[in-house]
Every structure is written in C-alpha cells, then in structure tokens.
Amino acid sequence: MTESITIRGKLRYQLAVNVAGRLTLAFRRRRNERKTARPGWSRDVLAPPLKLSARMKELMSRHYLGGRYANGAKKVAWVTSGAPIEILKALGFYILYPENHAALCGARRKTVEIASEAENAGYSRDICSYARTDIGAVLSGKTPVGRLPRPDVLLACTNICQTVLYWYRVLADYFKVPLILIDTPFIYEEAHAHDVAYVKRQLEDMIPAAEKIAGKKLSFKRLKEVVRFSREASFLWLEVLDRAKHRPSPITAFDGFIHMAPIVDLRGEPVVIDLYRQLLKEIDVRISKGIGAVKHEKKRLLWDNLPIWFKLRKMAQTFAGYGANVVAATYTYAWGELAPMMDETRPLESAAQTYLHPLLNQGTGHKLESMQKMVREFSLDGVVLHSDRSCKPYSLGQIDQRDYFVNHAGIPALLLEADHNDPRSYSDQQAENRIAAFMEILEDSSNAD
Amino acid sequence: MIDLPSRKKVIREFQKKGGKIAAVLPIRYPRELFRAFGFLPVEVWGPPHADVTLGGSHLQSYTCDIVRNAVSFLLSGGLDRTDLILVPHTCDSLQGMGSVLLDFVHPKQKVLTLYHPRGVRKADFDFLTEELKRLCGELSDWTGGEPPPGAFWEAIYREETADRALARLYRDRELLGLSDREFYRIVRSREFLPAEDFIENEKKLARREKRSTSGVPILLSGIVPEPMDLFDEIETMGARVVADDLACGTRRLYKSGHSEDPFVRMAERLFSAPPDPTRGSPISERADHLKNLIRKSGAKGVLIYDVKFCEPELFDVPLLRKKLEAEGTPVNYVEFEMGKILSQQTLTRIEAFIEMIG
Amino acid sequence: MKALAALGIDVGSSTCKIVGVDESGELIWHLLEQADPRAEDQVQRFLKAAEQKFGPLKAVPFVATGYGRKLVKDAAKNITEISCHAKGVYHELQKPGTLVDIGGQDSKVIVIGAGGRVVDFAMNDKCAAGTGRFLENTAGRLHVPLEALGKTALSADREETISSTCTVFAESEIISLVAHGVAVEPILKGLHRSLVSRIVAMIRSVGLVSPLMLSGGVARNEAMRKLLEEETGEKVHLPQYPQLMGAYGAALIGLKNG
Known part of the structure; x- marks a missing residue:
C-alpha cells in the first residue's frame, strides 16, 4: 500500500519544497515581518505580536509543504505528540503530527467542517476532537495545508493518553500500514524499574521495525546527534518560557501556545535551536525595555491544560482586558521540563526515562505539585483550569486541584468548561461570564490582602 | 434454579470465615493473586444506586458513569466493608x-493499581509478569507476609477450574433452560462469588433440551449490560441474546495457563482473553472474532450497548459496523446512562433494531 | 362512508394522533391533539370518538406506536415509530427512499427498503439540539408563533451562525445574539441551519437513498424543507399528512396482521 521512494519523487520534493517553496515562503515571511498590525489585535491591551512569529510560521509552512511532497521522496511516519521520534528522525522519516495538524485546523476554524466528516461516518461527538478532526481529514482529504502525506508507518505512544491508541488503531485499519506502539505505564507515584525496562525494550524492538520500513540501518552516531538537538531545543524552549518570570512578563502563555509548534513537530532538527535562540533575543529586548506582553499587567495567571485553539486570541484579549496576563501554562512547559532527562550518551535508556515522565503520564497529585511550583516561581495570583471535554487525562483531577488552590492555598482558581478543538462544546457568553466573575474574585482577594 | 446470594451476603459470609474483601474496578486482574492473600475480589461495575453528585465532586460530567458511580458508591459508604480497592488501569x-483516589480522596481502604499492557508482544508479556510480581510485593508488604506455600497454586487451579466452568456455561447456554437474565445473573456472579461456589453452582445446572428458538437471535457487545432489566426488555421485544462480546462476559473467558512459574502462568491467563479495545487489539481482529461468534451462534444482528463516554468502545464502532455489515450482519449502537431505569429513548432504539432485523 | 378495517395510534411526546384505514389501506379518518399528560385518558377519548363514528371496535385491529405506546392497553400490538413511519410513508409515496422524521423528542433518519421495510436508521444524540422541541422552545423565547417559525426564518436576508449543538449552549448563544441587538430572522435562519446540519450528518451516517422524504410535525415548517433541500441537493417529498405517518403506519401494520 505504501509508496516507494523514487528519483522522480525526490526531485519533485527538492523543487517544490527546497527551491520554489523556500523562495515563496521567505517572501511571504518578509511581507509579514513588515506588518505591524494584525486584524483584530487590540493594541490597547496587548503589546504588538512577537516579530519572530513570521519566521515560525515560515518554518511550519515549510514543514507542511514538505509533507505535501513527501510521498515518493521520503518515508512518512504519523506520530503522537509525545512519541519518541528520535529514532525515526535519525532514519530520515518525514514526521507528521496529526495532533498538531488538528490544532492548526482548530486555530484556522476549520474543525467543525472537517470533524463533521468523521461524525458523519459514525465517529461519536464524545470522542476527542483532535481524533475526530484527524479522522475527518483522512476520510475527506480536507485540510488547510493542501495535502497530508500518506503514512508508511504509525507510531503511537500512550504517554499522553489511551485515546491515541484507539485512534491510531483506526488509522492502521484505514491505511493498512504497521502501527508501532510504545506503551508507557502510567506513573501513579513513581516509575518502577520494570516500567523503564519495558519502555526501553520497546524502543530497542522498534529499531529493526523502523529500519525495515526505512530500508536502511540506523546510525547511532546520527541518533546521538538528533538526541543532542532535541535536548538543546528543549532547554532553549524552557528558557523562553522561564522569561515569563519577569515582571511585567514579556510573553503570554498564548504566545507559548503559538510558538510551541516547532518543539513538538521539529524537535531533533537544528533549525529549531536557531529559531528559539532568536526568539530569546527578541524577548530579551522586550525585557531590557520593560515591555510587557500585556500592557497593564496587574495580575499574573497560570493556565492548565491544552489551549482552546479556536479562541486563542480571544482568550488572550479577554484576560488582557482585565490587566491579567496568563504568563505560564502547564501544557507548554511539558515540552521543556524533561530536557534534563535526555542524554545523548545513553540515547535509549534516557529516552525510556524521558518518554515515561511527561506530565500527562504522571498522577494528579504530581500535576498539582507542578502547578504549585509554577505559582511560586512565576509569582502568580490565580489559576485557570481549562476543563477540556476532549482530554480526560489532563482534566480528571482538576476539580480537586482547584479545590486545593481555593481552599488550602488561598489562590483563586477557575474551572473553565470548554474543548480544545470543538467550538460546538463552548459558549462565548458563558466563558466570558465566568472569566468576569473570576476576575472580580481576584480583585477582591487582593483588596483583602 | 440456582439461588444466588447478594454481594452483601457473600461479603459477610467471607468475612465471617476470617477473609478480607478487595473491591475491584473493571476489567482485568489476577483473581488468584488476591485469593492467595486471603482476599475475595468483589467487582464494582458502576453501581447504579449511589448518589451520583458525590462522584461529581471529584470527576467531571464527561467521565463515564461506571467510574463516576463507583466513586459515588465509595463516598456514600458503599465500600465500607472492603479492605482494599484495586483500580486496574483500563x-x-x-x-x-x-489517581484521584490516591492523591486526593484518600479512602480508608488501601488503594492499589495495575497496568495491563496494550500489546501482545513478548515485551508486553514480560512486563505484565513483572507488574504482577510488583502487585504481589505490595500485597505482601501491606499484609505483612507472603501467603503460605501452596496457597498460590491452590488459588490458581481453583480460578482456572472456575473459568472452565464459565466456558462450559457459555457452550451449553442453549441447553440450560434459562432466560437471558437468569443466564447473565449466573455468568456475572463470577464478579463476586468465591470461585469454589461458582464451580459448585455450575455443576448443579442441569442440561436439558435445546431451548425453543422463538426470538430474534442477537449478539450483545459492550462493557456491561446494566440494568439487568435490559434482558427482560429484549425478551419482551421478541429477541434473545445468543452470544456476547461483553467486557464482563466473554471478553474475560480466560484459558488455563501452562507455566510452572505462578506469575508467568497468571500472565498467560490474562493474555488468553479474546480481543478487546482496552488491550489494544487491532480492530480487524475484533471484527474477525465477532464474525466468528455470529457464525457459531446464528445471531442476526449485533447490538452494541455501551455506557456514554466510553472512548475505547466508541472508536471501534464505525469500522466494526462497516466490516460486519459488509458480511450481511446489521449492527446497531445504543448508548445509555447508568441509572436505575432504562430510558424510553434507549428502549425504542433497541426495539426498532429488533423490528428491523426480525 | 367506507368501513373501518384497522386503527393506529401514535402517542408522541408533543401530540397524540389516531388514524383509521379501510380495507385497501386508505386513510379514512383521523384525530390529532396536543399530548395530554394523562395519556391513558386521551387514548380512551380517542377510542370513544372512533366508536361513535364507526360503531363497536371489538374486531378492528388496533396497533399503538410512539413514546407512550406501552400505555395503550387496548392495542393488540405495539411497534416503534421507526417501523411505523417507514410503513406509513412507503404506503403513501409508494417508493423506497430515505425518510427524515423530526419529532418532539427525537429526530430519526430511516432508510426504507422494498415493501416499507426498515433497512437502517439513525437517531440524534441525546445532547444535540436536533429535535422539534428545541425549535418550539426557541420560538417561544423569541416570541414567534410556532406556525410562523419557518416563514420568519426564510424571510431573513442573512443568517447568524449558531454553532453549539448542546441545547443549553445554543440557547445561551441565542440569548447573547438577542442581547447584541441582532434581529430575530437571521437568528432563526441560523438555528434552522444548525438543526438541518445535524440531520444531514445523520443522513450521511446511514447513506442517502433517493428520494428524500420528510414526516413528523416539523415537516410543515417550510424553512426546514428548504434548507434540507439546499444542504442535500435533493428534492424533499412530503406525504399529505406528515404528522400522521406514525399512526397511519401503525394502522397499516394492524391491517396486515389482523
């Protein structure tokens, strides 16, 4: 069923992506960089958008353009966001992240149209909206990025949820390609030796399977290089996010949501390192000039869970309108906090540890501790917990976590009911009302101090 | 007819003999391990009679009723007579x-967890073996000692015998002269009866003439058929269940193991179960398994009856439907919320389906 | 007057209907009332009316359908409205196809095969605002009489998007639009569109077999018809008494079995 790599395919890829695509996208970027205003961006409460986002957009557009021409030029893997991609990257696979693609559909407000295709085929509205978006795109070919490449292999890692396993089984059946599973036992309290050994063994077993599909041998030298790039990019990403500790914060969590795409989709590539270095520079200029991302930063908040992709700007503006900056998010942090675990000298063992320990693969108490730590380190005044109908692993536990903040730590916390990708499970009116009430509580609590 | 005691009565009697009780959530776990330590596993499949607002104070409304009801039941004191709670990572x-029990609710009972791997590779098997050893270790630490020598094997053989009895019940279901409701009451008594009692009950059931074949034969798939009135309703609608693919039914028909290592043997048994989405079985494998059940039982349609928000089940429905309908077997998916009564909407859907295939 | 050969009753969530047919299956008599919370009394009243018209009903086959079908103790049989609508519409339009029935509590899409047999069907999600009741409630909230709902919606020259399908969310969207001074017409049109798109999803899930037919009380709503045609590109066929199709089908089933 899968397409073999041909000289023609490679040539087409070179021409379309590296020649024509590179030029067009660079031109578009330069045009974007000159733009200082964006439609709907309220300059009275928010600082102008980060300049680097044009560069980031170019990078991601090139990634998706590459996908469009990947079949025939490269072997293609579809992977879950928490999957150990270093081995595939070292083998030269083009890597597509359906979750990121779904988020992109969400941000461009295409979800309802695309997810409906899956719903019409019988996929219930009660399943994750990322999965519905992806399955809808597969069934209908609809996508805002032109075309998604057909996978030669699927890689699902259960360290973010079990949903991906159910979802990738559907893809495996549809595409008739192998599904490689990396099963990562959930860590309720702490990881056991046999958990780590199990993940490591699956990574070892994955190598020959991936080699067979790639048609070549894995070079450990290359693998180490990829791990080094991944690690460095993750550290830089963490640095970017940590800049939000400044008062006023030069960035918002919403900037984080927008700029996280490369660390998810392109980690392991040197270009990400370069991008985040530049991002740091831009942020540091803001800090030196005392520019805050929210113009009159009075309150600093934490966001828990995935963003509401189809309401990113609206959320940023609503909070900024109250002088509140959502400066940090557990979600964006999750892509940096494991950086210290990566070790190129022991690529498989360290990968086993790294991929076992994402926030989502650890207990609800651990998440509360992480949030408390962020509240301290980022000097936060309140917590917004997005209760995401489409993400149970992230959301279950939030009722108790909120209860802890409100009743034990004296920190106002809001449980905001929504969905990360499906606007039909969200109401502006209701959300605005709740946020307004929450902001009143925040005001009161600071007056009481 | 067999006189089945209630869960409450079984618990009381087991405790009278000095035994302890483990409340166990769905779906898979090693019964024999708990019995070896002197615990009777009593399963909790979302009791429908608890005040559900209690569970709502910890879990959002989009959590399935099996879990919300179980938490409600725990918080309303329904599990007060149990000594430990096992929550398999299903x-x-x-x-x-x-996680919420361990980190926030802190019930008075000891809370244990078990991770069943999602594949059937050697690595998965070896992991499960190690995971069972870990569970055993935690039980020894907590109870203050290993079971007496021989207790392990005694428990393993007993559970294997009980599983063989369960398989015989399924094989002979048409000869037992039981209504569907009676049949499933007996099958589901495996959820709380000590294996030795289950084995005795199976022996008592006489085999008779094949039951008259008046109703429309259907295959019932899903996690759990609650409330049990469902079976009466299906009968009134003119259908009968001739086979099932229920998580509390044939998806737990475990075979006997071979190994002489008790942990390997328990893992062999858990691995021998039919395909199930929560174990990561490929959808095509599930479809083939269902086709096989349909062929053997003569079912004319498949009713997938699931509790709302059950993601593992929901993902498989469209492809199962496509694959089975391609071979001429209609499939209908009906969701329900776990309450005391069946909703009219649910019943109408089932009835229309039976009219359609009848 | 033609002789009564069978009776069918449809005890629905919004209305209660009874239909009488003659030997040839022709609809010769009917009654329709808002549903009485005491359904049993209403059924008795209906039967009495039939008796007054046709004389003793002892030998007349009587079949019940609808949500309250089990409350009809006198019925020889009770059959779901899915089978009955299929039977009734098939008998009247004389062809297989896809039937959309938008009822008070449930919406259904039924694929009808030869002889009026149900080949497949789909019903709305519980949480989706895909039912007649939802339209009724909104009509009340916007002070538009139910009969004028479709016409008012069609008179709009633009439409507002109502994206939520959860009834509570959709209501809050509508309230918010009204609060922002949006006129009633575009809101209503958007609301109809959202309902129709739910129906179209159900149609796709079972697969459309032409022609497309519509029954149930909402069939009288011209906006539903028009938008359904727009969204599917199919002409919508209507039986003469869309609301009576359940009861009619029930009577036909009685006729066949009686």
Whole structure:
C-alpha cells in the first residue's frame, strides 16, 4: 500500500519544497515581518505580536509543504505528540503530527467542517476532537495545508493518553500500514524499574521495525546527534518560557501556545535551536525595555491544560482586558521540563526515562505539585483550569486541584468548561461570564490582602 | 434454579470465615493473586444506586458513569466493608479515578493499581509478569507476609477450574433452560462469588433440551449490560441474546495457563482473553472474532450497548459496523446512562433494531 | 362512508394522533391533539370518538406506536415509530427512499427498503439540539408563533451562525445574539441551519437513498424543507399528512396482521 521512494519523487520534493517553496515562503515571511498590525489585535491591551512569529510560521509552512511532497521522496511516519521520534528522525522519516495538524485546523476554524466528516461516518461527538478532526481529514482529504502525506508507518505512544491508541488503531485499519506502539505505564507515584525496562525494550524492538520500513540501518552516531538537538531545543524552549518570570512578563502563555509548534513537530532538527535562540533575543529586548506582553499587567495567571485553539486570541484579549496576563501554562512547559532527562550518551535508556515522565503520564497529585511550583516561581495570583471535554487525562483531577488552590492555598482558581478543538462544546457568553466573575474574585482577594 | 446470594451476603459470609474483601474496578486482574492473600475480589461495575453528585465532586460530567458511580458508591459508604480497592488501569477514566483516589480522596481502604499492557508482544508479556510480581510485593508488604506455600497454586487451579466452568456455561447456554437474565445473573456472579461456589453452582445446572428458538437471535457487545432489566426488555421485544462480546462476559473467558512459574502462568491467563479495545487489539481482529461468534451462534444482528463516554468502545464502532455489515450482519449502537431505569429513548432504539432485523 | 378495517395510534411526546384505514389501506379518518399528560385518558377519548363514528371496535385491529405506546392497553400490538413511519410513508409515496422524521423528542433518519421495510436508521444524540422541541422552545423565547417559525426564518436576508449543538449552549448563544441587538430572522435562519446540519450528518451516517422524504410535525415548517433541500441537493417529498405517518403506519401494520 505504501509508496516507494523514487528519483522522480525526490526531485519533485527538492523543487517544490527546497527551491520554489523556500523562495515563496521567505517572501511571504518578509511581507509579514513588515506588518505591524494584525486584524483584530487590540493594541490597547496587548503589546504588538512577537516579530519572530513570521519566521515560525515560515518554518511550519515549510514543514507542511514538505509533507505535501513527501510521498515518493521520503518515508512518512504519523506520530503522537509525545512519541519518541528520535529514532525515526535519525532514519530520515518525514514526521507528521496529526495532533498538531488538528490544532492548526482548530486555530484556522476549520474543525467543525472537517470533524463533521468523521461524525458523519459514525465517529461519536464524545470522542476527542483532535481524533475526530484527524479522522475527518483522512476520510475527506480536507485540510488547510493542501495535502497530508500518506503514512508508511504509525507510531503511537500512550504517554499522553489511551485515546491515541484507539485512534491510531483506526488509522492502521484505514491505511493498512504497521502501527508501532510504545506503551508507557502510567506513573501513579513513581516509575518502577520494570516500567523503564519495558519502555526501553520497546524502543530497542522498534529499531529493526523502523529500519525495515526505512530500508536502511540506523546510525547511532546520527541518533546521538538528533538526541543532542532535541535536548538543546528543549532547554532553549524552557528558557523562553522561564522569561515569563519577569515582571511585567514579556510573553503570554498564548504566545507559548503559538510558538510551541516547532518543539513538538521539529524537535531533533537544528533549525529549531536557531529559531528559539532568536526568539530569546527578541524577548530579551522586550525585557531590557520593560515591555510587557500585556500592557497593564496587574495580575499574573497560570493556565492548565491544552489551549482552546479556536479562541486563542480571544482568550488572550479577554484576560488582557482585565490587566491579567496568563504568563505560564502547564501544557507548554511539558515540552521543556524533561530536557534534563535526555542524554545523548545513553540515547535509549534516557529516552525510556524521558518518554515515561511527561506530565500527562504522571498522577494528579504530581500535576498539582507542578502547578504549585509554577505559582511560586512565576509569582502568580490565580489559576485557570481549562476543563477540556476532549482530554480526560489532563482534566480528571482538576476539580480537586482547584479545590486545593481555593481552599488550602488561598489562590483563586477557575474551572473553565470548554474543548480544545470543538467550538460546538463552548459558549462565548458563558466563558466570558465566568472569566468576569473570576476576575472580580481576584480583585477582591487582593483588596483583602 | 440456582439461588444466588447478594454481594452483601457473600461479603459477610467471607468475612465471617476470617477473609478480607478487595473491591475491584473493571476489567482485568489476577483473581488468584488476591485469593492467595486471603482476599475475595468483589467487582464494582458502576453501581447504579449511589448518589451520583458525590462522584461529581471529584470527576467531571464527561467521565463515564461506571467510574463516576463507583466513586459515588465509595463516598456514600458503599465500600465500607472492603479492605482494599484495586483500580486496574483500563482506560483514561479509570486512570483518573485511581489517581484521584490516591492523591486526593484518600479512602480508608488501601488503594492499589495495575497496568495491563496494550500489546501482545513478548515485551508486553514480560512486563505484565513483572507488574504482577510488583502487585504481589505490595500485597505482601501491606499484609505483612507472603501467603503460605501452596496457597498460590491452590488459588490458581481453583480460578482456572472456575473459568472452565464459565466456558462450559457459555457452550451449553442453549441447553440450560434459562432466560437471558437468569443466564447473565449466573455468568456475572463470577464478579463476586468465591470461585469454589461458582464451580459448585455450575455443576448443579442441569442440561436439558435445546431451548425453543422463538426470538430474534442477537449478539450483545459492550462493557456491561446494566440494568439487568435490559434482558427482560429484549425478551419482551421478541429477541434473545445468543452470544456476547461483553467486557464482563466473554471478553474475560480466560484459558488455563501452562507455566510452572505462578506469575508467568497468571500472565498467560490474562493474555488468553479474546480481543478487546482496552488491550489494544487491532480492530480487524475484533471484527474477525465477532464474525466468528455470529457464525457459531446464528445471531442476526449485533447490538452494541455501551455506557456514554466510553472512548475505547466508541472508536471501534464505525469500522466494526462497516466490516460486519459488509458480511450481511446489521449492527446497531445504543448508548445509555447508568441509572436505575432504562430510558424510553434507549428502549425504542433497541426495539426498532429488533423490528428491523426480525 | 367506507368501513373501518384497522386503527393506529401514535402517542408522541408533543401530540397524540389516531388514524383509521379501510380495507385497501386508505386513510379514512383521523384525530390529532396536543399530548395530554394523562395519556391513558386521551387514548380512551380517542377510542370513544372512533366508536361513535364507526360503531363497536371489538374486531378492528388496533396497533399503538410512539413514546407512550406501552400505555395503550387496548392495542393488540405495539411497534416503534421507526417501523411505523417507514410503513406509513412507503404506503403513501409508494417508493423506497430515505425518510427524515423530526419529532418532539427525537429526530430519526430511516432508510426504507422494498415493501416499507426498515433497512437502517439513525437517531440524534441525546445532547444535540436536533429535535422539534428545541425549535418550539426557541420560538417561544423569541416570541414567534410556532406556525410562523419557518416563514420568519426564510424571510431573513442573512443568517447568524449558531454553532453549539448542546441545547443549553445554543440557547445561551441565542440569548447573547438577542442581547447584541441582532434581529430575530437571521437568528432563526441560523438555528434552522444548525438543526438541518445535524440531520444531514445523520443522513450521511446511514447513506442517502433517493428520494428524500420528510414526516413528523416539523415537516410543515417550510424553512426546514428548504434548507434540507439546499444542504442535500435533493428534492424533499412530503406525504399529505406528515404528522400522521406514525399512526397511519401503525394502522397499516394492524391491517396486515389482523
């Protein structure tokens, strides 16, 4: 069923992506960089958008353009966001992240149209909206990025949820390609030796399977290089996010949501390192000039869970309108906090540890501790917990976590009911009302101090 | 007819003899391990009679009722007579439940978890063996000692015998002269009866003439058929269940193991179960398994009856439907919320389906 | 007057209907009332009316359908409205196809095969605002009489998007639009569109077999018809008494079995 790599395919890829695509996208970027205003961006409460986002957009557009021409030029893997991609990257696979693609559909407000295709085929509205978006795109070919490449292999890692396993089984059946599973036992309290050994063994077993599909041998030298790039990019990403500790914060969590795409989709590539270095520079200029991302930063908040992709700007503006900056998010942090675990000298063992320990693969108490730590380190005044109908692993536990903040730590916390990708499970009116009430509580609590 | 005691009565009697009780959430776990330590596993499949607002104070409304009701039941004192709670990591909702119990609810009972791997590779098998050893270790630490020598093997053989008795019940279901409701009451008594009692009951059931074949034969798939009135309703509608693919039914028909290592043997047994989405079985494997059940039982349609928000089940429905309908077997999916009564909407859907295939 | 050969009753969540047919299956008599919370009394009243018209009903086959079908103790049989609508519409339009029935509590899409047999069907999600009741409630909230709902919606020259399908969310969207001074017409049109798109999803899930037919009380709403045609590109066929199709089908089933 899968397409073999041909000289023609490679040539087409070179021409379309590296020649024509590179030029067009660079031109578009330069045009974007000159733009200082964006439609709907309220300059009275928010600082102008980060300049680097044009560069980031170019990078991601090139990634998706590459996908469009990947079949025939490269072997293609579809992977879950928490999957150990270093081995595939070292083998030269083009890597597509359906979750990121779904988020992109969400941000461009295409979800309802695309997810409906899956719903019409019988996929219930009660399943994750990322999965519905992806399955809808597969069934209908609809996508805002032109075309998604057909996978030669699927890689699902259960360290973010079990949903991906159910979802990738559907893809495996549809595409008739192998599904490689990396099963990562959930860590309720702490990881056991046999958990780590199990993940490591699956990574070892994955190598020959991936080699067979790639048609070549894995070079450990290359693998180490990829791990080094991944690690460095993750550290830089963490640095970017940590800049939000400044008062006023030069960035918002919403900037984080927008700029996280490369660390998810392109980690392991040197270009990400370069991008985040530049991002740091831009942020540091803001800090030196005392520019805050929210113009009159009075309150600093934490966001828990995935963003509401189809309401990113609206959320940023609503909070900024109250002088509140959502400066940090557990979600964006999750892509940096494991950086210290990566070790190129022991690529498989360290990968086993790294991929076992994402926030989502650890207990609800651990998440509360992480949030408390962020509240301290980022000097936060309140917590917004997005209760995401489409993400149970992230959301279950939030009722108790909120209860802890409100009743034990004296920190106002809001449980905001929504969905990360499906606007039909969200109401502006209701959300605005709740946020307004929450902001009143925040005001009161600071007056009481 | 067999006189089945209630869960309450079974618990009381087991405790009278000095035994302890383990409350166990769905779906898979090693019964024999708990019995070896002197615990009777009594399963909790979302009791429908608890005040559900209690569970709502910990879990959002989009959590499935099996989990929300179980938490409600625990908080309303329904599990007060149990000594420990085992929450297998079956799905994201049970993951959330286990974690919230450990980190926030802190029930008086000891809370244990078990991770069943999602594949059937050698690595998965070896992991499961190690995971069972870990569970055993935690039980020894907590109870203050290993079971007496021989207790392990005694428990393993007993559970294997009980599983063979269960398989015989399924094989002979048409000869037992039981209504569907009676049949499933007996099958589901495996959820709380000591294996020795289950074995005795099976022996008592006489085999008779094949039951008259008046109703429309259907295959019932899903996690759990609650409330049990469902079976009466299906009968009134003119149908009968001739085979099942229920998580509390044939998806737990475990075979006997071979190994002489008790942990390997328990893992062999858990691995021998039919395909199930929560174990990561490929959808095509599930479809083939269902086709096989349809062929053997003569079912004319498949009713997938599931509790709302059950993601592992929901993902498979469209492809199962496509694959089975391609071979001429209509499939209908009906969801329900776990309450005391069946909703009219649910019943109408089932009835229309039976009219359609009848 | 033609002789009564069978009776069918449809005890629905919004209305209660009874239909009488003659030997040839022709609809010769009917009654329709808002549903009485005491359904049993209403059924008795209906039967009495039939008796007054046709004389003793002892030998007349009587079949019940609808949500309250089990409350009809006198019925020889009770059959779901899915089978009955299929039977009734098939008998009247004389062809297989896809039937959309938008009822008070449930919406259904039924694929009808030869002889009026149900080949497949789909019903709305519980949480989706895909039912007649939802339209009724909104009509009340916007002070538009139910009969004028479709016409008012069609008179709009633009439409507002109502994206939520959860009833509570959709209501809050509508309230918010009204609060922002949006006129009633575009809101209503958007609301109809959202309902129709739910129906179209159900149609796709079972697969459309032409022609497309519509029954149930909502069939009288011209906006539903028009938008359904727009969204599917199919002409919508209507039986003469869309609301009576359940009861009619029930009577036909009685006729066949009686």
